[in-house]
Amino acid sequence: MGLSMLPDELLLSLSDQWPCRDGQLKQLAALLSPTLPSPSTLVVYGPRASGKSGIVKSYLKNSALDHAIVRCRECVTGRHLLEKIIGEVFDALHSQHVNGDTESHPGRCENLSSLSVHLQRLLEKRDKFVLVLDGVDKQREAPPTLLPALARLGEVIPQLTLILIVRNPPPRFLHQPGVPHLQFPPYGRTQSIHIVSRKPPDIFLEAPPDDMDYDDETHEEDKAWLWPRFCAAVWDALAQNAARDLAAFQDACHKLWRPFVAPVIKGDFGTRDFSRLVVAQRRLFQDENVLLDSIISTPNGAATLSKSKTHELPYYAKWLLVAAYLASFNPTKLDALYFMKSTEKKRRKKGGGVSRSGGRPSQVRKIPRHLLAASAFTLDRLLAIMHAILPDDIRTTIDIYKQIATLSSLRLLVRAGGIGSSDPLEPGGKWRVGPMVTWEHVQSIARNIDFNLTDYVAD
């Protein structure tokens, strides 16, 4: 076995670098041995953050096989991928053999057949070459024949071994039987905790004062003791349900670590008071905000976004937005009731005189309107409602239309679907309020302009 495969010490160092992946490493070593023949195509699959790309990459690097790795996610089109494959293969072959025999670059590669021709020519004199396509199932704008054609490249080019790294392969996605698949299962609880706890972060960011008699050695010991326990607690509380993959788990652990050890730094607890610390800090493990991502990273670990400051819209833009909300959420047939000045006094009473105490609840369950999707309205209805609710008359100038344009560029007003919705000049074109315009949002705007919104909303 030692002859055909990698030396044992190499494998050992790899398995040290990638813990809990011994089986996969051995399989790789068997399938991609430098001396023995390899299958023409190999599918490596497994969920996110299970070490597929990393292990394949470091294995190939250590095994001294000629190889090229193409990251498909960086390729914008299928054509781009093909060009990239050729480029990478060319670079891989020529970086190792810098001696004089410079072949010229094969040139353009427009389609799959020219790819196979180019590869044949490039690999003519080699005896073994490994081409890794990382994440080929997520390729943008891939031609439908890409995967089956790639899988058959080995038939044309016997020197080539193709490794396809995918997340979850559908059955028969290569249209070819007998392609070896190598599974990378997700890490389990013990494995995850083991991996994450290999590098414990510091408890104390700055060295404690000298009089506490606390040197670096004890610090190392303490954090190596505390961190795995903490990781296990995070896994049990949050990660096993919501952050199962290693990256998310690690992320959550690191986010929670600093608030978790804050009492230790303050001196309320000792470094080994784990159970008391967990009880004291149980709020951290109950708060699920840590699992949400946010653009603005807040230092205390929780990703709560404070009500961030926003700049105000111009005065009439606010009225327009309120009018648009009313137009979207009030039924058209009630417009005369709500917006005609003469009927202001005689609003219809709620309930229509039916006694509420007795009788069964109505069979038709009514969903509050503001929870439903916004309905479309014409621009004239919007303007009419705005004129009706404005406290004073305005001169309709081009500025109002400009406000409409501004609101629509901010996606607060959007064009509703239908025929001719792409043409803004279409007579009677329909609009609706954007998804950001919620009841709360509009209510705060209405309060700002001193308008009693509830009087005008049909319930």
Place this chain on the structure above:
Amino acid sequence: MEYEKCYVFKPEDSRPVKRRKVEPQGLQSSWNLRKEAYQEAWKAQQDRIDERLRTINATTINGILDFLEEAASNATEIRIPTGLILAGPNSALRTSIAAQISSHSDTTRRRSYIQISSSSGSNLKSLLKTIIQKATSRAVEDDEDELDDQPASRKGGPKLLNYDLELLHLHVQERRIEQVVIAIEDPEACDGELLSELIELFSYWQDRIPFVLFFNIATSVEFLQQRLSKTAIKHLDGRVFDAAVSSDEVEQVFDALTTSDTSLWIGSNLSTMILDRQSDYIQGIESLVQAARYAYMSHFYANAVSISLSPSLALKDVTAQYLEALRNLPSFRTFARQLLDNGDPGRLRDLLDRDDKAFEFAQNSVREGKEALAEILEATEVVRSLQITIPNTTASSKSRMYVQAMSGKLAGSPMLRTLLLTLRKAPSDTAINVANALLERKTPRDLIDELSPIVREIEALIKDQDDKAQPLRSEEDVKNSTLRTTVIAQKVELSKQKSALSKQDAAYTTIIRRLSDVLETYFAEKLVNPKDLTLHEIFLYDLKSPFREVFTPRPRHAVERALAAPHDYLDCDCCGPDHGDGDDATLASTQPSTAVLYQLYLESGNMINASDLWQAFQAVVGDSQDEQQVMAQFQRGLAEMRYLGFVKNTRKRVDHVAKVAWRGL
């Protein structure tokens, strides 16, 4: 002719020369002078505005530059450093910030700035193309001569695809660029998916190309976050920067427009209009600048007497017509009437007969008028400083104060009266604050000269005061009087009783009265109505209408009005007001067919039956004409209505058209 495919027109001789008046005559001859005067006046103004705008965002810009520096010094390779600039829905501010950032590029870091907007590309490929093209075509520094500008490509290989970020990578390597800053101008208008894909792609290249992203946020960060994919959010490491608030900006620019050495002053009506429009509709600062500029242009270009504003005007430059125009100005007439009333006909005779006197008079009045306006402005500043120092008063904004002063209503305004009354009641510590604040301003000279002895006296009084804990009180302070009720013969009598004032308090009362009197006379003297100044027509511009017509047109109203009252536009004899009853909604067969249809349209309901409409139309236009011709008119009119967006086809009923536009919206 048969052998020619087309007829070639060969004119016999050259075109006749048009008899145009090339040389402007009369008042128009000062056109070039006025143009120069305008350019000079506006340039000074523009420089001031630019100066102001540069300082407005200075703190934000510095914050952003620090952020860039920090991102460059500790690059993480995991998350893209992202600046979220909260600029509001003000597109001008966004671009100005971006421009200022790129102009601030220091020499220590090599950065490449790329600005993209939603219009840069509708899909990932075209967006990348734009980015790469913008990045590679712009030279980072000009003094790099050894780096020739050859297109970056792989050695020996063919050219890369133009959307391959490898190109950008090579460019970054070649030029040793340390940061690629990509500013997205309107992330709200971009497609959320596209933006997420772009961010993901950037993050994959982050280990090779040091990206920094900037988003100009008009609504809120949450909105952006909702629209991005989870993976994209994971790759962003954001920091929020707050840009200057718009209203503050308006104040600053307006202040720059109304400094004391401006040559043309904008009157109260126009400035109210401009400022109202600014707060009601727009948040861009450039529209304010444009409005001011337009005011300058309309004044200089349309008003011949405006050459007097040119500082280097001599008598030989002006024409007789100019002087005649000058003598016909309303304010000149008032002045002449005053001269006559004062019994100085000789001077008036001189002004009317002698050109040099009239010219000199004009120059002097313009200078004096400008000085008076500068003094008004100064007086408003004094009012503001009073407002700031006297407790329990709110300081009005500079622009509002200016508008009030320019309308000539500030002098007797209730606000000013209350202010002075409050001052009279103020205790000594407030009074000394107020006086010192005014002294610190150092201007105006004459007011200061009057104030300083008063201040000295107050200070002396305070020094001699027995009870240092309590400030000296004024007699008029209500707290010093008590209300006493006495019941005499079942009647309640109220009597005010002044509490006993110490001698010092009494002395203080006289001083504070003097102080307020000094201020009152100062205000009454300085806060004159600008419209009363002689020859104010030259240096004061206060016309609403050109601004209103040019900046706030009413396209919809214009169309509706033209259709409802075609006679106003056509001025034809057939359907004049004497023909009908005089109101605009009369139907007449002589009107254009579209106008007739429009009036029928206004009377109809939501759905209009085409056949009914035809019959009504026929009834109006009359049976006398040929039916085919009337039909043609009808069809054409209906087609025009549809083109204008008043009606559209409806699928509900085939023989109907739907009403789309209502009048008066």
